[in-house]
Amino acid sequence: MQPGFLYGQEQQGNQEAEQEQEEASYIHGDFQSDAQYYIYEPKLQTQKLNEQFGNNTYLNLLYDRGNLSGGLRFEVYQPPLLGYDQRFKGSGIPFRFVNYKWKELSVTLGNFYEQIGSGLIYRSYWEFGLGFDNSIDGVRLRYNMLEGITVKAFAGKQRFFFDKGPGIVRGADAEFSMNELIPAFELSSTKINLGLGMVSKYQADDDTRLKLPENVAAFSGRAKISKNAFSLEAEYARKSSDPSLANRKIYRPGEALIITTGYAGSGFGISAGVKRIDNFDFRSNRNAALNDLLINYLPPMTPQHTYRLATLYPYATQPTGEMGAQVDVFYNAKEGSWLGGKYGTNFTLNYSRINGIQKQAVTGPDSAKGYNSDFFAVGENTYYQNMSVEVSKKISPKVKTNWSYIFIEADNEILRITNNLDVKTIYAHIAVADIAWKFKPKNTLRFEAQNLYTQQDNGSWAMALIEYQMGSNFFFAVYDEYNYGNKIESLKVHYLGASAGYTKGTVRVTLNGGRQRAGVFCVGGVCRFVPASSGVSMSVAASF
Amino acid sequence: MKKLLLIPFLLSLAFSGFGQNNIRKLPEVSLKNLKGETINSTSLLNSEGLTVINFWATWCKPCMLELSNIKDLYADWKKETKVKIVAVSIDDSRNTPKVGPLVSGKGWTYDIMLDANGDFKRALNVNNIPHTFVVNTKGEIIWQHNSYAPGDEDELYEIIQKNSAKP
Numbered sequence: 227m228q229p230g231f232l233y234g235q236e237q238q239g240n241q242e243a244e245q246e247q248e249e250a251s252y253i254h255g256d257f258q259s260d261a262q263y264y265i266y267e268p269k270l271q272t273q274k275l276n277e278q279f280g281n282n283t284y285l286n287l288l289y290d291r292g293n294l295s296g297g298l299r300f301e302v303y304q305p306p307l308l309g310y311d312q313r314f315k316g317s318g319i320p321f322r323f324v325n326y327k328w329k330e331l332s333v334t335l336g337n338f339y340e341q342i343g344s345g346l347i348y349r350s351y352w353e354f355g356l357g358f359d360n361s362i363d364g365v366r367l368r369y370n371m372l373e374g375i376t377v378k379a380f381a382g383k384q385r386f387f388f389d390k391g392p393g394i395v396r397g398a399d400a401e402f403s404m405n406e407l408i409p410a411f412e413l414s415s416t417k418i419n420l421g422l423g424m425v426s427k428y429q430a431d432d433d434t435r436l437k438l439p440e441n442v443a444a445f446s447g448r449a450k451i452s453k454n455a456f457s458l459e460a461e462y463a464r465k466s467s468d469p470s471l472a473n474r475k476i477y478r479p480g481e482a483l484i485i486t487t488g489y490a491g492s493g494f495g496i497s498a499g500v501k502r503i504d505n506f507d508f509r510s511n512r513n514a515a516l517n518d519l520l521i522n523y524l525p526p527m528t529p530q531h532t533y534r535l536a537t538l539y540p541y542a543t544q545p546t547g548e549m550g551a552q553v554d555v556f557y558n559a560k561e562g563s564w565l566g567g568k569y570g571t572n573f574t575l576n577y578s579r580i581n582g583i584q585k586q587a588v589t590g591p592d593s594a595k596g597y598n599s600d601f602f603a604v605g606e607n608t609y610y611q612n613m614s615v616e617v618s619k620k621i622s623p624k625v626k627t628n629w630s631y632i633f634i635e636a637d638n639e640i641l642r643i644t645n646n647l648d649v650k651t652i653y654a655h656i657a658v659a660d661i662a663w664k665f666k667p668k669n670t671l672r673f674e675a676q677n678l679y680t681q682q683d684n685g686s687w688a689m690a691l692i693e694y695q696m697g698s699n700f701f702f703a704v705y706d707e708y709n710y711g712n713k714i715e716s717l718k719v720h721y722l723g724a725s726a727g728y729t730k731g732t733v734r735v736t737l738n739g740g741r742q743r744a745g746v747f748c749v750g751g752v753c754r755f756v757p758a759s760s761g762v763s764m765s766v767a768a769s770f
Numbered sequence: 771m772k773k774l775l776l777i778p779f780l781l782s783l784a785f786s787g788f789g790q791n792n793i794r795k796l797p798e799v800s801l802k803n804l805k806g807e808t809i810n811s812t813s814l815l816n817s818e819g820l821t822v823i824n825f826w827a828t829w830c831k832p833c834m835l836e837l838s839n840i841k842d843l844y845a846d847w848k849k850e851t852k853v854k855i856v857a858v859s860i861d862d863s864r865n866t867p868k869v870g871p872l873v874s875g876k877g878w879t880y881d882i883m884l885d886a887n888g889d890f891k892r893a894l895n896v897n898n899i900p901h902t903f904v905v906n907t908k909g910e911i912i913w914q915h916n917s918y919a920p921g922d923e924d925e926l927y928e929i930i931q932k933n934s935a936k937p
Binding site (some may be wrong): 235249251254256257258262286288290304327339340341343344345349351352354376401403405417419450451452456457459486488489490491492493494495496497499523525526527530532554555556557558572573574617626662667669670695697698701710729731732733734767769770 | 829875
């Protein structure tokens with residue numbers, strides 16, 4: 227009697243707990259507001275603005291209750307900050323959705339973000355700091371059909387500032403886990419995952435002269451194989467003929483291939499990859515330019531630098547055609563070893579190079595096809611080259627150092643990093659010393675010294691930064707970037723500034739005052755140009 | 771402006787759920803591990819102790835510093851509190867192939883997950899990284915913190931110790 231009785235009670239308790247769990251609902255969200263007041267300084271060649279103030283703000287508000295979820299995002303740009311697309315000006319709710327999950331099936335109506343494989347044929351994402359959002363407003367299904375097979379399908383129109391693009395985008399993807407599908411493979415240390423995706427867009431032919439394809443389709447196949455420390459990943463994509471502004475209206479199919487391989491041992495790792503892109507600009511409006519209405523994402527095969535001067539010359543994928551290769555080596559020399567010293571030393575090396583593809587123009591009656599290209603022939607022009615070494619070394623329990631050397635070669639005629647067309651190829655050598663000294667618990671002083679040597683573009687730059695991290699809540703920093711190598715005497719300008727910040731839990735407030743040099747700000751494969759400015763800015767970020 | 775009507779509706783729905791012990795649970799999102807397998811976020815939970823979920827990226831200097839500083843302490847933390855650290859990389863496909871080799875080259879022993887298109891990041895409202903969550907065995911998010919300053923790991927460990935079951 228006794229045990230049974232107890233059992234019954236426990237059952238009841240569980241049921242109650244389950245019910246409570248099902249009914250529990252949560253509101254959560256995140257918020258950020260960046261504002262700047264601009265001061266006109268003719269010396270910096272800053273723009274004279276009618277509105278001396280800019281503000282970018284968003285608030286994500288999400289709601290979950292059991293299997294139901296939904297949310298929306300407010301955005302305000304009154305007006306947008308300098309360097310952001312001015313077409314954002316205004317406010318609204320450009321993103322809202324509802325989602326319901328039935329065990330293995332998930333349905334989203336409204337806006338969503340999705341990616342197929344590495345993004346070669348489809349990726350939608352949101353990057354507030356870049357002013358980038360290509361979410362689709364439509365419908366999406368995700369279905370775990372069988373153990374080992376996941377299917378996705380979607381259709382809709384892309385967000386375009388506070389409106390939508392003219393084209394319709396639809397896609398489907400299936401992913402197969404061979405280890406789950408083939409019983410004999412279940413316990414194998416070799417893991418194989420395959421995927422097949424398809425995306426197509428529809429846009430009415432509005433051209434009076436040319437007959438343009440209204441439906442353009444792209445397909446991709448991908449595989450990831452891994453065994454112990456080794457891994458191999460490959461994706462190949464093709465796209466039907468898509469005459470557009472980006473490819474100068476040629477009738478030629480597109481092609482993209484990325485292969486990467488990695489070894490992850492103990493204290494040592496190496497990653498190597500090759501890629502080829504040929505006529506693969508893909509947008510839901512064939513007349514779009516800049517970062518407008520992009521359907522796919524072509525990952526750049528170059529490192530993403532974080533030190534300020536090293537971000538002066540970034541690389542952006544050339545969707546009309548490029549071939550590249552990259553190698554990264556990561557090594558941790560153990561403490562006590564010859565290279566490692568007393569506390570160990572960490573090394574990171576990168577070499578990457580991007581060239582054009584070889585193109586032979588088609589002449590005669592078939593000239594609309596544009597060009598022919600030999601798949602394996604590397605183009606003569608080097609678009610970009612990067613060689614970098616970073617050494618991290620702890621000198622004492624209180625002092626940590628980072629030393630970097632970076633060499634960058636960038637073809638300005640292709641990359642248009644600067645609008646000065648007299649600048650052809652830029653060669654830059656960058657050295658960075660970064661020293662952090664934790665002089666008492668939770669108090670760190672950090673010094674950064676950087677130098678960029680170049681004879682092209684605006685000449686050499688130097689930078690210094692001092693940052694004080696006071697406790698875990700406050701930080702203060704003073705920095706100066708000096709364009710000492712500028713050939714024009716009046717443009718040898720100091721960009722001096724100071725910032726302070728306060729963080730508590732998930733709330734962060736940052737203040738900044740001073741000058742900022744012009745530069746290209748990139749995240750992932752998308753970049754935006756930020757003009758030089760002077761003024762005071764404030765940023766508030768929070769999540770709940 | 772019809773859209774604005776949604777807000778009071780959402781708020782009323784939310785408050786109808788309040789009053790109960792309402793600590794948000796870890797949302798269910800698909801992630802990838804370094805082998806390319808799909809992993810459900812809820813299966814990351816540690817049954818023996820707390821789970822720390824840390825959002826990072828290869829291009830984020832403070833993130834790399836934080837994970838490197840915790841590296842030497844992690845073995846002791848695990849022994850003393852049975853805590854598990856899951857480091858979720860939000861690198862996109864530009865850098866995801868480098869994550870495995872980099873983690874090895876740094877000598878990190880965390881569970882590494884890839885959130886290449888930010889599904890998990892958005893579900894947890896992570897706007898800037900690093901962002902750290904502490905989750906208990908029931909999947910409830912009991913603590914979170916944004917950004918990293920050297921020494922923050924001591925505060926994190928205090929939270930872990932305070933919320934870990936005494937043996």
